[in-house]
Amino acid sequence: MKIQRGIKKAHELGFDPVKNNMVVKRGMNDNEIEDFADLTAHTPLHLRFISYMPVGLQKKWSVEKYISAGEIKKRFNPLYPAEKITGNGPAMYFKIKNAKGTIGFIDCIGDEFCMMCNRLRLTADGKLRSCLFKEQEVDIKTALRSGCSDEELENIFRRAITAKPKIHPIDFKDLRTWERTMSGIGG
Numbered sequence: 001m002k003i004q005r006g007i008k009k010a011h012e013l014g015f016d017p018v019k020n021n022m023v024v025k026r027g028m029n030d031n032e033i034e035d036f037a038d039l040t041a042h043t044p045l046h047l048r049f050i051s052y053m054p055v056g057l058q059k060k061w062s063v064e065k066y067i068s069a070g071e072i073k074k075r076f077n078p079l080y081p082a083e084k085i086t087g088n089g090p091a092m093y094f095k096i097k098n099a100k101g102t103i104g105f106i107d108c109i110g111d112e113f114c115m116m117c118n119r120l121r122l123t124a125d126g127k128l129r130s131c132l133f134k135e136q137e138v139d140i141k142t143a144l145r146s147g148c149s150d151e152e153l154e155n156i157f158r159r160a161i162t163a164k165p166k167i168h169p170i171d172f173k174d175l176r177t178w179e180r181t182m183s184g185i186g187g
């Protein structure tokens with residue numbers, strides 16, 4: 001299997017841990033959920049199932065293609081029962097018994113785990129973005145290029161962190177797509 005060879009090669013090259021994110025879309029790749037879960041049992045792969053989110057320029061997001069973390073787990077758990085383990089966030093982590101790898105879930109819109117979200121993103125144009133779904137960003141590039149002090153830098157990070165929402169702003173009745181690509185947002 002190509003992906004197993006890829007994981008082996010990555011380890012040989014010194015990458016550890018090897019992580020893989022799978023954005024699950026109903027009707028597109030959800031038939032591979034069980035195979036990917038099985039992969040973590042036999043290979044040291046740290047897999048994260050990411051529920052489809054309304055981000056991007058293509059405006060193709062639809063709730064019909066969204067699959068919650070709970071449904072993904074129900075799909076593989078009868079075949080590969082997994083126990084919850086501790087991780088370093090923001091995903092929720094599980095492990096199949098005696099597995100070499102782990103399984104994480106990121107379901108921003110279904111799980112409402114914003115209180116656990118510890119991510120700040122650095123956008124391609126030099127802004128700190130506190131949430132995927134919040135347009136508000138804090139300019140860090142200008143400050144750095146003008147030789148700001150450590151204290152000013154700390155204040156910029158504080159402003160970005162305090163702007164993190166306690167709960168995401170997505171309303172299923174009023175769906176819209178956040179119009180920045182993931183590469184522009186910072187992954």
Ligand code: SF4
Nearest residue numbers: 108114117131132168
């Ligand atoms: S704060 Fe934003 S990026 Fe973090 S989990 Fe909530 S919706 Fe997702």
